[in-house]
Structure formats: C-alpha cells, structure tokens
Amino acid sequence: MLETVQALYFLCNHTIRLQRDTARAKEGDGTLMLTDMQIVIMGGDARQLEIIRKLTELDAKLYLAGFEQLEQPFSGAVKEKLHDLNFSHIDAIILPVPGTSLEGEVETIFSSEKIILTEKILQQTPSHCTVYSGISNKYLDNIIKKSNRKLVNLFERDDVAIYNSIPTVEGTIMMAIQNTDITIHQSSIAVLGLGRVGMTVARIFSLLGAKVKVGARKSEHIARITEMGLQPFYLNDLRNEVKDIDICINTVPYPIVDAAVIAQMPPHTLIIDLASKPGGTDFRYAEKRGIKALLAPGLPGIVAPKTAGQILANVLSQLLEEELENRKGKEKR
Ligand code: NAP
Numbered sequence: 001m002l003e004t005v006q007a008l009y010f011l012c013n014h015t016i017r018l019q020r021d022t023a024r025a026k027e028g029d030g031t032l033m034l035t036d037m038q039i040v041i042m043g044g045d046a047r048q049l050e051i052i053r054k055l056t057e058l059d060a061k062l063y064l065a066g067f068e069q070l071e072q073p074f075s076g077a078v079k080e081k082l083h084d085l086n087f088s089h090i091d092a093i094i095l096p097v098p099g100t101s102l103e104g105e106v107e108t109i110f111s112s113e114k115i116i117l118t119e120k121i122l123q124q125t126p127s128h129c130t131v132y133s134g135i136s137n138k139y140l141d142n143i144i145k146k147s148n149r150k151l152v153n154l155f156e157r158d159d160v161a162i163y164n165s166i167p168t169v170e171g172t173i174m175m176a177i178q179n180t181d182i183t184i185h186q187s188s189i190a191v192l193g194l195g196r197v198g199m200t201v202a203r204i205f206s207l208l209g210a211k212v213k214v215g216a217r218k219s220e221h222i223a224r225i226t227e228m229g230l231q232p233f234y235l236n237d238l239r240n241e242v243k244d245i246d247i248c249i250n251t252v253p254y255p256i257v258d259a260a261v262i263a264q265m266p267p268h269t270l271i272i273d274l275a276s277k278p279g280g281t282d283f284r285y286a287e288k289r290g291i292k293a294l295l296a297p298g299l300p301g302i303v304a305p306k307t308a309g310q311i312l313a314n315v316l317s318q319l320l321e322e323e324l325e326n327r328k329g330k331e332k333r
Contacts, residue, residue, distance in 0.1 A: 034060035034320055037091045042066060042082075043108030043115045044096035047301050050309025051094060052077055054317055063090075066108035066115040082115055087124035091327075092320060093117070097134030097155070097301065097312075104139050122147035128327060132316060135276070154315060158196065163311040164300050165200035171299030172201060172272055173208070176247055179270050179292060185209030188244055192235065193251035194221040197274055201249055202230055213241060239264050247272065250280045259285040262293075272296055 043066035052074050062077035063085055100106050106115040130150045144151040154160045176184055187210050191202040194216045206212040213231035225232035233241045242265045250257050253275040259282050271293035273279035279295045286293035300308035
C-alpha cells in the first residue's frame with residue numbers, strides 16, 4: 001500500500017516537473033513570443049492594463065487607442081488617436097469585455113475620446129486580422145460578418161468563464177455583507193442556475209456556512225447539486241422555494257425572478273442578480289414590494305481588476321500565439 005502511494009506521489013511529481021520543463025523550454029526557444037504581431041488595444045478599464053503588460057512582455061507591438069489619460073508608461077506600447085492609426089498592418093484588435101455598444105462605441109475609462117469601431121476600420125485591416133472581445137452583440141456581429149473578419153468572444157470559453165467566476169463570487173460575498181445585517185453563515189440562500197457562475201457561487205456560499213439550495217431545470221443539474229451536498233429544486237417550483245430565504249442569487253439570464261416569485265419572498269430578502277443586463281429580476285416589482293434587489297454586472301472588473309485582467313491576458317496570449325504560429329505555418333507552405 002505504502003509503495004503504491006509512494007509510486008503515485010513520484011509519478012505525479014514527475015509529470016508536474018515534465019510539464020513545467022516543457023513550458024520553460026517552449027519559452028526558452030522563443031515560440032511563446034509575439035514578436036511580429038501588431039495589435040490594437042481599443043479602450044477598456046483596469047483589466048486592459050494586465051493585457052497590455054502581458055503582451056508587451058511577449059514583445060508584441062501594441063497601439064493603444066483610447067488611453068491618452070493613462071499615465072503609466074508601457075515600453076513597446078504607443079498611444080494613438082483612433083483616426084491616426086494605420087490598420088493595414090494590424091493582426092489583432094482587442095476590445096474591452098463588453099465589446100461595443102449597439103452603436104459601435106467602445107467604452108474607455110482612460111480617455112474622453114469617442115472610440116467607435118466601424119466596418120470601415122475592419123475593412124482596412126489585413127484579411128487575417130482577428131477581433132477579440134469579451135462578449136458580442138448584434139452591431140459587432142454585423143460589422144464582423146460584413147467585413148469578413150474573425151471574432152473571438154472570450155467569455156464564451158469555459159476556461160475564461162470558470163476562472164472569472166472566482167472574482168465574481170468574491171464580489172457577490174462583498175455585496176451580501178454590505179446589504180444584509182445577518183451573517184452569511186447559517187443564512188438561507190437560493191442560487192438560481194448551475195452554470196459556470198452558479199456552481200461556484202453555490203459551492204463558496206456553502207463553504208461559508210450558509211444553507212444553500214440551488215434551482216435548475218435539468219435533471220443532471222439536480223443530480224450534481226445533490227452530489228455537492230446542497231439542496232436541489234426545479235426552477236418551475238421557484239415560487240414555493242423562496243418562502244424561507246434570506247438571499248436570492250440569480251445567475252439565469254432570463255426573467256425568472258418575476259413578480260409572482262418576489263411576492264412569495266420574506267420582506268427582508270436580498271436579491272443579488274448576477275445575470276448579464278437586464279438581469280432576470282423584475283426590479284420594478286421588487287422596489288414596489290420594498291425588497292432590495294441589486295443588479296450586479298461586471299463584478300470581477302470591480303473587485304479584482306488585476307486578477308480579472310490576468311485571466312484574460314493569459315488566454316489572449318495563448319490564442320495570439322496559436323494564431324501567429326498558424327499564420328507562419330501557412331506562409332511557409
Ligand atoms: P452559463 O454557464 O451559461 O449558466 C447559465 C445558467 O442559466 C445555466 O444553469 C442554464 O441552465 C440557466 N438558464 C439559462 N436560460 C435559462 C432559462 N430560460 N430558464 C432556466 N434556466 C436557464 O452562464 P454563466 O457563465 O454561469 O453566467 C451566468 C450569467 O452571469 C450570464 O448572464 C453572465 O453574463 C453573467 N455573469 C455575470 C458576472 C457578474 O459580474 N455579474 C460575471 C460573470 C458572468 P441550462 O444549462 O439548463 O440551460
């Protein structure tokens with residue numbers, strides 16, 4: 001028995017060492033560098049600074065549009081007005097997490113310049129130019145389609161969504177503490193949805209000692225909730241399940257916390273709606289009933305911009321490296 005454990009221990013350590021050495025070797029021979037890449041970072045918030053830091057470290061040539069008020073210098077990154085940029089050599093455009101507005105505007109906290117991504121700009125780029133965004137909308141999908149460029153929505157990736165659920169739940173804990181006069185420990189919490197965010201929320205609140213029930217619509221989710229040692233319920237029974245709760249945390253991007261559900265909640269219930277705008281809660285009715293309901297978008301960027309930025313930076317550098325390798329491979333053929 002002891003020998004088996006020792007053998008497993010040796011094998012694990014050996015595998016970890018091997019992976020680490022392979023990664024180092026890869027860095028050492030330069031294949032992880034982005035030396036020939038020209039990238040525009042278009043607007044954003046503090047998360048973008050981590051992306052800039054990582055990509056400049058990897059030797060990419062960066063053009064920063066919408067950053068003129070940023071005091072921090074980054075060697076290898078040049079601040080430019082959008083209309084002064086020459087897009088004909090740009091390999092990639094990196095948008096902030098929300099992408100663009102429905103009018104094409106790109107949010108930036110480092111500039112008063114109005115940054116608008118247009119079809120015309122995309123058409124000036126080389127045909128291999130890829131646009132990276134957190135999420136997309138009709139406007140962005142439309143200009144991407146018309147200009148025949150590629151769009152990567154980082155938040156559609158499971159790895160990004162799962163890593164991002166960690167700062168999201170930390171922000172949710174902060175909101176629960178700030179907006180209740182009871183401890184999370186021993187409080188009754190209903191988590192709606194067992195997706196990438198819902199699972200992390202349910203697990204962490206339970207680890208803090210809350211009595212957590214989780215609502216889902218699929219039987220495999222009900223099974224998973226049971227396996228996690230939490231109390232499962234079907235979402236079509238939501239009205240009955242909210243009668244004894246202190247906090248309702250919604251992750252379902254669909255209007256499920258409607259007036260009929262809110263009407264069944266105890267008056268002190270706090271609703272934290274994490275689902276993307278406009279959330280899944282009837283906020284008008286909650287206010288009318290005197291129930292505190294908070295829509296809480298973008299928590300990672302608020303509570304942990306550095307970590308949230310690093311999550312994006314790591315995935316982006318991997319994707320850009322793959323893109324560069326593919327392109328170099330094609331050029332050689
Ligand atoms: P996800 O993995 O797709 O999970 C969504 C969950 O909602 C799943 O359990 C899904 O169940 C359920 N669902 C979807 N439509 C439903 C409907 N009509 N009726 C019942 N259940 C439904 O998404 P996620 O990554 O967990 O993200 C959840 C939401 O949080 C998204 O809106 C995301 O944009 C947002 N988010 C917010 C923050 C923040 O800071 N507030 C951070 C990250 C993400 P099925 O599997 O049965 O479809």
